Amino acid sequence: MKRDAEEFDAFYSASAQRVLGHLAAMTGSRAEAEDAVAEAYARAWDRWASVRECDSPEAWVRRVAYRIAVSAWRKTVNRLRAHRREMAGQQVEPTSVDHVAVVSALRRISAEQRRVVVLHHLVGLSVTEIAAEIGSNVNTVKTRLARGRRALAAHLSDDAYETTGGGGSHGS
Structure with missing residues (x-):
């Protein structure tokens, strides 16, 4: 023991x-x-x-x-x-604008897409490893990964525009 x-x-x-x-x-x-x-x-x-x-x-x-x-x-x-x-x-601790943008964008995509994007890009798993971990097939993982990347890119572009566009306050 x-x-x-x-x-x-x-x-x-x-x-x-x-x-x-x-x-x-x-x-x-x-x-x-x-x-x-x-x-x-x-x-x-x-x-x-x-x-x-x-x-x-x-x-x-x-x-x-x-x-x-x-x-x-x-x-x-x-x-x-x-x-x-x-x-x-x-705001608990200072974070970079890029970090905030990525976290915000991740929150905006579907949970399934977010999961495969994180497993691939942050954890470093291959598509095959992700499929095994989530109990799915490789093609489903590839589709979610591709859609997740496109969705992230769109949200990151929106975030970049809002950050540099001098837009108003967030929240309130």
Whole structure:
């Protein structure tokens, strides 16, 4: 048991921040991602004997965390909208204009497109690996990736125009 705990602790230390970053990008909410990732790692610990035998325990945790987050979304859509409105006017730490634009654009595309874009461009998975992780076929992943890129490009162009166009205030 001690060896399992040490092995799991090493796995957690090596992967938790990366998985959290991936899920935060997929969900658009660091707070929701933190909750889902914590629960996913707890489930991984409960099943460590089988999870550690997976081709990628990290992918297992990321997939479970994503499912937990989606389940939470279905239960709390109105609460999330209120939370996002509340957080929109707050600035916790300075971020670059590019970072804000990308996060904003990711929030505007569909969850399926956002997921494959994050897995491909931030996580670095191949189309085949993404298909295996999300339980889909390669052509579906390619389609979502292409559509997601086009949608992102359109939103990033809009954001660039709003940023440089001297437009009015955001929010209020």
